[in-house]
Amino acid sequence: QLIKGEVTLKNVTFGYVPGKTVLKNINVKAKPGQKIAFVGSTGAGKTTITNLINRFYEIEEGEILIDGINIKNIKKDSLRRNIAMVLQDTHLFSGTVRENIRYGRPDATDEEVITAAKIACAHSFIERLPQGYDTVLEGDGANLSQGERQLLNIARAAISKAPILILDEATSSVDTRTEKHIERGMDQLMKNRTTFVIAHRLSTVRNADQIIVLEHGEIIEQGTHDELIKMGGRYYQLYTG
Numbered sequence: 001q002l003i004k005g006e007v008t009l010k011n012v013t014f015g016y017v018p019g020k021t022v023l024k025n026i027n028v029k030a031k032p033g034q035k036i037a038f039v040g041s042t043g044a045g046k047t048t049i050t051n052l053i054n055r056f057y058e059i060e061e062g063e064i065l066i067d068g069i070n071i072k073n074i075k076k077d078s079l080r081r082n083i084a085m086v087l088q089d090t091h092l093f094s095g096t097v098r099e100n101i102r103y104g105r106p107d108a109t110d111e112e113v114i115t116a117a118k119i120a121c122a123h124s125f126i127e128r129l130p131q132g133y134d135t136v137l138e139g140d141g142a143n144l145s146q147g148e149r150q151l152l153n154i155a156r157a158a159i160s161k162a163p164i165l166i167l168d169e170a171t172s173s174v175d176t177r178t179e180k181h182i183e184r185g186m187d188q189l190m191k192n193r194t195t196f197v198i199a200h201r202l203s204t205v206r207n208a209d210q211i212i213v214l215e216h217g218e219i220i221e222q223g224t225h226d227e228l229i230k231m232g233g234r235y236y237q238l239y240t241g
């Protein structure tokens, strides 16, 4: 069992297909509990980095370490247990709302399910469903809105005890009012977890411990919000629009 959640990327170079490099020489060190934000234009390689941390793809060059252990030597089911994620395209299965939330934590009590749903601002819409938490979701949550599906994925992350969290446009389908409402829950979700966050709205990454600016698969700037603003480079441009 991994417990600290220190994540290190060392000289990672990667492409999905031979001859087309998508990430070039990426170095990142996330200390346990830190919040690391990736920003940069569409296609810059943000999601790709998180795909590699998840080991959805194998890297040829460089290495990724979790608590000092090369992820190639960590069993996939152990990785799944230790990394929670909320992505833009949601993952739900046909089963009840309750089962979907406690996926990965089958031991979770009903109370824990409700607490997680409240953190995710999902409790009130769940209660309005015909059978509440026992409502059966059709394949991939087809009977829910896209935003509601994301909230269920957030609830699932909240109930998980994974020390590492990946948020890739986690609230992109949620309306602005709910997004405002969920901010406290997101802070609670990230608390004590090493978090990698990708968000187009830069206000949500402002308080990150490290902001990493990617362009064409390379890190071009790295620092805190204040440092990057002072630098007056690409982040400053993105931030001031």
Ligand code: DCP
Pocket: 016, 017, 022, 040, 041, 042, 043, 044, 045, 046, 047, 048, 049
């Ligand atoms: N790519 C690919 N094969 C995939 C996924 C991506 O060839 N299965 C390519 C498309 C892009 C590059 O990799 O040129 C980087 O893609 P990312 O998804 O990592 O880009 P971002 O996440 O930064 O972009 P966005 O902000 O649009 O999500």
Ligand code: MG
Pocket: 046, 047, 048, 168
């Ligand atoms: Mg992406």
